[in-house]
Amino acid sequence: MADAVAGAGRFAPSPTGPLHIGSLYTALASFLDARAQGLAWRLRFDDLDQPRNDPAAPERILRTLDAHGLHWDGAVQRQSDHLELYEAALTELQQMGMVFFCTCSRQQLQGHSTYPGTCRSRRSPRSDAAVRVRVDAAVCEFADSVQGRQQTRLTDSAGDFVIKRRDGPFAYQLATAVDDGDPGIVRVLRGRDLLDNTPRQLYLMALLNLEAPAYAHIPVLLSPVLEKWSKQTLAPSVDDRKPDANLRTCLALLGLKPPELELQALLEWAVAHWDLRRLGPKDRVFSGF
Numbered sequence: 287m288a289d290a291v292a293g294a295g296r297f298a299p300s301p302t303g304p305l306h307i308g309s310l311y312t313a314l315a316s317f318l319d320a321r322a323q324g325l326a327w328r329l330r331f332d333d334l335d336q337p338r339n340d341p342a343a344p345e346r347i348l349r350t351l352d353a354h355g356l357h358w359d360g361a362v363q364r365q366s367d368h369l370e371l372y373e374a375a376l377t378e379l380q381q382m383g384m385v386f387f388c389t390c391s392r393q394q395l396q397g398h399s400t401y402p403g404t405c406r407s408r409r410s411p412r413s414d415a416a417v418r419v420r421v422d423a424a425v426c427e428f429a430d431s432v433q434g435r436q437q438t439r440l441t442d443s444a445g446d447f448v449i450k451r452r453d454g455p456f457a458y459q460l461a462t463a464v465d466d467g468d469p470g471i472v473r474v475l476r477g478r479d480l481l482d483n484t485p486r487q488l489y490l491m492a493l494l495n496l497e498a499p500a501y502a503h504i505p506v507l508l509s510p511v512l513e514k515w516s517k518q519t520l521a522p523s524v525d526d527r528k529p530d531a532n533l534r535t536c537l538a539l540l541g542l543k544p545p546e547l548e549l550q551a552l553l554e555w556a557v558a559h560w561d562l563r564r565l566g567p568k569d570r571v572f573s574g575f
């Protein structure tokens with residue numbers, strides 16, 4: 287699909303394991319949301335946290351998406367292929383005088399809800415330090431398509447935050463701001479559990495003069511004990527041999543009640559009936575297949 291004009295939405299899983307019910311639900315929502323707006327749908331692996339990566343996961347995730355008719359546009363991207371972009375962004379922030387080098391230990395930061403500013407005057411690079419960006423007291427405001435109007439003051443919610451970790455990797459906030467700030471990405475739909483990251487990413491996008499996408503943070507799937515279904519909470523894995531049933535389960539959780547249709551027609555029906563307003567902001571409980 288040509289996406290040069292309309293732009294794209296994206297799905298950006300971490301390749302830490304196969305897709306589980308919670309990640310399939312988010313993938314499907316992101317796919318339907320993009321297609322319903324006539325957007326392309328891109329796939330990106332957020333793979334910067336190397337020790338957590340499972341080498342077999344990317345292939346399995348691609349297979350699962352494919353089996354469920356969730357076909358992405360263009361080449362699959364990997365954040366580990368974008369290191370030069372992140373380095374350039376970091377240099378730019380450094381030239382603006384917005385970063386400093388923090389050697390605080392975990393222990394020193396204990397008891398502080400936001401960064402206390404200890405290392406703010408350390409402007410010279412050093413290898414034993416994390417890189418933090420300075421924040422200001424301005425109110426960060428944005429409209430979320432599901433959660434409504436959001437207002438945050440970064441000095442209260444996060445403080446000067448880490449954009450490159452002391453042990454080397456670029457932090458999620460910087461990498462995601464650079465990638466989602468790509469002019470081709472116009473829509474980011476993801477789980478509500480990521481909502482409190484968005485002001486930090488918007489702040490970086492504004493500093494780097496990147497265009498922010500529109501955001502939709504959807505309800506997350508909770509287990510019967512009201513924990514988010516994730517790899518850590520042993521979310522039920524997705525059986526690629528039952529794509530129709532899996533899609534129906536996810537569609538029901540997304541508030542859609544499709545008629546009996548085959549997979550491709552089912553997805554087309556869902557695109558035509560996609561309506562974020564139907565979703566509401568409340569999390570869902572999913573007890574199992």
Ligand SMILES: [Zn+2]
Nearest residue numbers: 388389390405
């Ligand atoms: Zn520090």
